[in-house]
Amino acid sequence: xxxxxxxxxxxxxxxxxxxxxxxxxxxxxxxxxxxxxxxxxxxxxxxxxxxxxxxxxxxxxxxxxxxxxxxxxxxxxxxxxxxxxxxxxxxxxxxxxxxxxxxxxxxxxxxxxxxxxxxxxxxxxxxxxxxxxxxxxxxxxxxxxxxxxxxxxxxxxxxxxxxxxxxxxxxxxxxxxxxxxxxxxxxxxxxxxxxxxxxxxxxxxxxxxxxxxxxxxxxxxxxxxxxxxxxxxxxxxxxxxxxxxxxxxxxxxxxxxxxxxxxxxxxxxxxxxxxxxxxxxxxxxxxxxxxxxxxxxxxxxxxxxxxxxxxxxxxxxxxxxxxxxxxxxxxxxxxxxxxxxxxx
Amino acid sequence: xxxxxxxxxxxxxxxxxxxxxxxxxxxxxxxxxxxxxxxxxxxxxxxxxxxxxxxxxxxxxxxxxxxxxxxxxxxxxxxxxxxxxxxxxxxxxxxxxxxxxxxxxxxxxxxxxxxxxxxxxxxxxxxxxxxxxxxxxxxxxxxxxxxxxxxxxxxxxxxxxxxxxxxxxxxxxxxxxxxxxxxxxxxxxxxxxxxxxxxxxxxxxxxxxxxxxxxxxxxxxxxxxxxxxxxxxxxxxxxxxxxxxxxxxxxxxxxxxxxxxxx
Numbered sequence: 001x002x003x004x005x006x007x008x009x010x011x012x013x014x015x016x017x018x019x020x021x022x023x024x025x026x027x028x029x030x031x032x033x034x035x036x037x038x039x040x041x042x043x044x045x046x047x048x049x050x051x052x053x054x055x056x057x058x059x060x061x062x063x064x065x066x067x068x069x070x071x072x073x074x075x076x077x078x079x080x081x082x083x084x085x086x087x088x089x090x091x092x093x094x095x096x097x098x099x100x101x102x103x104x105x106x107x108x109x110x111x112x113x114x115x116x117x118x119x120x121x122x123x124x125x126x127x128x129x130x131x132x133x134x135x136x137x138x139x140x141x142x143x144x145x146x147x148x149x150x151x152x153x154x155x156x157x158x159x160x161x162x163x164x165x166x167x168x169x170x171x172x173x174x175x176x177x178x179x180x181x182x183x184x185x186x187x188x189x190x191x192x193x194x195x196x197x198x199x200x201x202x203x204x205x206x207x208x209x210x211x212x213x214x215x216x217x218x219x220x221x222x223x224x225x226x227x228x229x230x231x232x233x234x235x236x237x238x239x240x241x242x243x244x245x246x247x248x249x250x251x252x253x254x255x256x257x258x259x260x261x262x263x264x265x266x267x268x269x270x271x272x273x274x275x276x277x278x279x280x281x282x283x284x285x286x287x288x289x290x291x292x293x294x295x296x297x298x299x300x301x302x303x304x305x306x307x308x309x310x311x312x313x314x315x316x317x318x319x320x321x322x323x324x325x326x327x328x329x330x331x332x333x334x335x336x337x338x339x340x341x342x343x344x
Numbered sequence: 345x346x347x348x349x350x351x352x353x354x355x356x357x358x359x360x361x362x363x364x365x366x367x368x369x370x371x372x373x374x375x376x377x378x379x380x381x382x383x384x385x386x387x388x389x390x391x392x393x394x395x396x397x398x399x400x401x402x403x404x405x406x407x408x409x410x411x412x413x414x415x416x417x418x419x420x421x422x423x424x425x426x427x428x429x430x431x432x433x434x435x436x437x438x439x440x441x442x443x444x445x446x447x448x449x450x451x452x453x454x455x456x457x458x459x460x461x462x463x464x465x466x467x468x469x470x471x472x473x474x475x476x477x478x479x480x481x482x483x484x485x486x487x488x489x490x491x492x493x494x495x496x497x498x499x500x501x502x503x504x505x506x507x508x509x510x511x512x513x514x515x516x517x518x519x520x521x522x523x524x525x526x527x528x529x530x531x532x533x534x535x536x537x538x539x540x541x542x543x544x545x546x547x548x549x550x551x552x553x554x555x556x557x558x559x560x561x562x563x564x565x566x567x568x569x570x571x572x573x574x575x576x577x578x579x580x581x582x583x584x585x586x587x588x589x590x591x592x593x594x595x596x597x598x599x600x601x602x603x604x605x606x607x
Contacts, residue, residue, distance in 0.1 A: 182472075183470055185472065186469060186470050186471055186472050187458075187461045187466055187467060187468075187469045187470075187472075187476070188467065188468050188469055188470045189470070190450065190454055190457065190458050190461070191458060191461070191467050191468075193447065193449060193450055194447045194450070194455075194458045196447075196449065197446070197447035197448050197449050197450065198445045198446065198447055198448075200409070200441075200445055201441070201445035201446070201447070201515070202458075202462075203409070203428070203429045203430050204407060204409070204429050204430075204433070204438070204439055204445075205430075205433060205438075205458065205459050205462030205463070205515070205519065206429075206430045206433030206434065206462040206463060206467075206519070207430060207462055207467050208430055208467065211468070212467065212468065215468060
């Protein structure tokens, strides 16, 4: 981990680089690599938020991302979907986020009674249900998706001024990152982590475990919803394929590549994924077999470090600070494997 | 110590814990059956019995982890039989566990802080406010009190077994208990640690009523003034520590025939 006194300087340096980058690289790179990585990073952050603080691996985050995207597409003027509303984009965005949180609370209320593999299966089921729902309900999703979704005017055109939407995504990313870090140290955030480590004790301490989990899932839905909204602002279109099983698995891969237990990992994982996804195609040996190549790289990272890239970084910095002794493992105790984002 | 029941409670005062006809079945197994128990304010009560006697099941029924299948539980004059565990915390009921139930990913101070907030309310507050400083201070002070001052900022997963047992008690003290239930606090402790634990238990304020499950006779019979002996889910003997030491049935059931009374 970065020492406490270096955290702000390092954070500011990273943001400074992120601010300069779009003026250095091409418009294509800004849009297709940087902006896309930011959006996927926020989506992955919603997954890592639940995994690191709550010990929950959710496969429902792409579904919630889709709910937000389709909601925006239906509320504003677009080609396909419901054409009855024609709302202002900002109003549509707020409503879309509210709808996403409502759906998240509903799923959370059901899923919050489960843990581990059962939670994974329940959220996977919801992810698939949402995708199928939009696929069948063409009144909501158009035929083959909603296109030409209206964007906020002040961002100009995502094609002509790609840096504008990039900076919006950057600001939202920073807000999500700081928000999650702050949340982890609040009474609610600590209660959520307490439930991760020992739900029975939390009940005996007077906490309403189901309620806390449900609301926390709603917060995860809000983060996923932000990514979903940014995605349609950037892409101006969404289709059921956007939230199919494939993207769902890739989002999980992004979170695991980055490191499931550190919120920073979301954006690192997303950047690695997007770069690989773009560059691998031009490697002759890979060609159309991008998914296969990604899968192999994913396997290698997981085999090398169960904590993903952040895990590799942590084990190196630990070794640098403390020369290896025989007695490296912490003594006993449940849940010792989940440092979370709180232990700074 | 001639009449321990008079300590901390006026004679004839209503008990703070009243169990009537408590039974709990798990499928075909009667873990606890037909238990009546009165505990008065300020009392130190030990619940003894061999493994499988139903002590921890009885604890779980009192704490509200699950409801009894028969009988009623009254705490501080309120019928809480069907109330969940979290609804009993505001009454001042806290407990520890036989196997430590701590938050391994959080520091000692954060564990205690969560326990303090649990008693104070504001569980869903996603903001840090001024009053949190006072809660933090309370948490650290309790940490000092149970001897964890030097490791307050250490992750709980890295504590020794003995330190985790100390924190177990700290977690229960953080809830400002009126009824403190300790489930084998000495489990797995070294001899010196057990002596320290006994001192700590003897030092508790009389405003706290203590019910204790303990296999270590030295700890249990030193701390307790009243002893309830269980066997096969029933209460078989009640009495003072002296009476328990002399009771033949206790020896047969629990201490084994080889034990002398004064050990």
